[in-house]
Amino acid sequence: MPTEFDTFEIQGPVLFVSNRHRDPRGIFAETFRADEFRDAIGDVDLVQENQSISHPINTVRGLHYQAEPHAQGKLMRVVQGAVLDVAVDIRPHSPTFGRHIKIELSAENWYQLWIPPGFAHGFKTLRPDTHVIYKVSDYYSPSHDHGVAWNDPDLGIDWELYGQQAVLSDKDRQQPRFCEVTPLFAGGAIPADVSRQHGQFAAR
Ligand SMILES: Cc1cn([C@H]2C[C@H](O)[C@@H](COP(=O)(O)OP(=O)(O)O[C@H]3O[C@H](C)C(=O)[C@H](O)[C@H]3O)O2)c(=O)[nH]c1=O
Numbered sequence: 039m040p041t042e043f044d045t046f047e048i049q050g051p052v053l054f055v056s057n058r059h060r061d062p063r064g065i066f067a068e069t070f071r072a073d074e075f076r077d078a079i080g081d082v083d084l085v086q087e088n089q090s091i092s093h094p095i096n097t098v099r100g101l102h103y104q105a106e107p108h109a110q111g112k113l114m115r116v117v118q119g120a121v122l123d124v125a126v127d128i129r130p131h132s133p134t135f136g137r138h139i140k141i142e143l144s145a146e147n148w149y150q151l152w153i154p155p156g157f158a159h160g161f162k163t164l165r166p167d168t169h170v171i172y173k174v175s176d177y178y179s180p181s182h183d184h185g186v187a188w189n190d191p192d193l194g195i196d197w198e199l200y201g202q203q204a205v206l207s208d209k210d211r212q213q214p215r216f217c218e219v220t221p222l223f224a225g226g227a228i229p230a231d232v233s234r235q236h237g238q239f240a241a242r
Contacts, residue, residue, distance in 0.1 A: 048127050048134045050157070052078060053141065054113075054150040067148065069115065070173070079152055082111055084173035092119075092163045092170070098197065098204040100160015101126060101186045101213070108182040109155035111175035119168025120144035121161035124195055126186070126216075129156035136216065138195055143170075158186050162197050162204065185213035192216045 044053045056067040076082070090099065101124070104110045114123055126138040142164065143149045153159055155175065188197070188204070193216055197204065 046139045048125075048137055048139050049132075050127070050129075050154040051125055051139055052152040054078070054152065056148040056150065058148060069148075069150070070113075075113075079111075079154075082175050084111075084113060084175055086177055087171065087173045089169065089171045092168050092205075093166060094205045095163055095166050096199060096202050096204055097163040097168070098160060098188050098206055098210065100124065100210065101158040101188050101193075102160065103128060103156075103158040103184055103186075104176065104179055105182040105184055108176045108179040111155050112153045112159055113150055113173045114143055114153065114159075114161075115148075115150040115171055116143045116145055117169045117171055118145050119163060119165035120146070121163050121168055121170060122198060123151055123159075123161045124197075125151070125153045125157040125159050126193055126195075127156070128158050128186075132156070136193065136220075138193060140195065160188055162199070184219070185210065186216050186219060187213045190216045 044055075045051070046053070056069055059066045070084075075084075092099065121143050122140060123143045124138055124140045127134045127136065129135060141149070141151060143151055143161075144164070161170065186193070188195070188206070188210060
């Protein structure tokens with residue numbers, strides 16, 4: 039498990055760096071230990087692990103979050119290739135509401151990024167055939183799975199595309215603007231009872 043960790047100016051996310059043991063065969067690292075994770079993050083159970091493989095460079099997945107009561111914390115790492123990982127603070131009462139962190143996670147740097155519940159998350163691949171593996175603190179719940187437009191100008195995220203096209207899912211091409219969903223956050227935790235009609239959010 040990582041032996042060092044660092045925090046960001048936005049309270050919540052934590053960067054872990056695995057302690058690597060090198061020898062002529064290669065590298066060994068403990069990439070996760072529940073005791074060290076608990077010491078750094080607190081009493082959080084990681085109940086599901088996901089893997090996504092993105093073939094094209096400039097694949098953008100996000101920005102996604104699960105609504106309460108199934109909001110997910112995510113422990114992200116890249117085992118092949120590299121991503122620009124982005125987490126947007128959508129905690130209604132946070133002083134950094136709407137602001138984001140951005141960091142490169144790669145098979146080379148062995149970084150792991152903990153993103154607590156209350157963030158919309160996404161990444162852009164920096165290499166072809168990038169493999170991302172991540173543990174989450176609640177199970178996938180399709181009815182609580184929501185998104186925000188990755189390129190919403192109000193969020194001001196520089197995805198460093200330099201004029202190239204992002205490769206997106208149909209779902210991510212039509213995510214709502216941040217301003218469309220923020221009124222739903224204003225009342226506190228992200229409501230679970232929103233439904234998306236034609237790309238718009240309307241409380242049921
Ligand atoms: C997230 C998830 C998805 N699925 C199914 C649903 C679809 O049939 C298929 C692809 O799902 P989606 O297009 O939502 O996958 P991504 O675009 O990679 O979304 C994920 O990537 C961004 C970066 C995130 O932060 C979230 O973890 C997650 O939303 O996998 C599951 O069966 N279980 C799951 O936990």
